[in-house]
């Protein structure tokens with residue numbers, strides 16, 4: 299859902315002439331990396347090298363002046379980033395550096411909130427619903443910030 303929202307905003311913001319079905323299809327493609335969840339404990343398709351490969355594909359299509367293909371690859375890159383962020387916001391996290399390392403990366407489950415005495419407090423997991431600022435929220439803001447920055451960059455070209 300986050301990937302679909304991100305991709306859709308990108309397409310609209312950049313005034314790309316894509317049909318909504320194209321965007322939905324790309325979002326489904328970005329969900330396809332979840333095949334990984336069932337077979338490989340999210341090792342092979344949930345890492346930064348997949349994102350890097352997609353970004354390089356975008357660059358390659360750009361250099362070859364393949365506008366349509368460049369657009370698809372760019373949107374897919376942004377959608378997969380959204381997918382990884384969501385997967386890292388809960389649970390055990392992701393092996394982001396696989397195959398270089400099997401370390402798990404998860405967004406820190408702490409946030410800033412106000413307690414019943416109206417004092418600002420750093421809270422952990424169970425009390426996160428009371429939080430004003432959570433790491434997940436910060437990352438989501440950064441994610442959409444990136445998308446809007448890409449749109450702004452396109453407008454000033």
Ligand SMILES: [Zn+2]
Nearest residue numbers: 331332381385
């Ligand atoms: Zn996933």
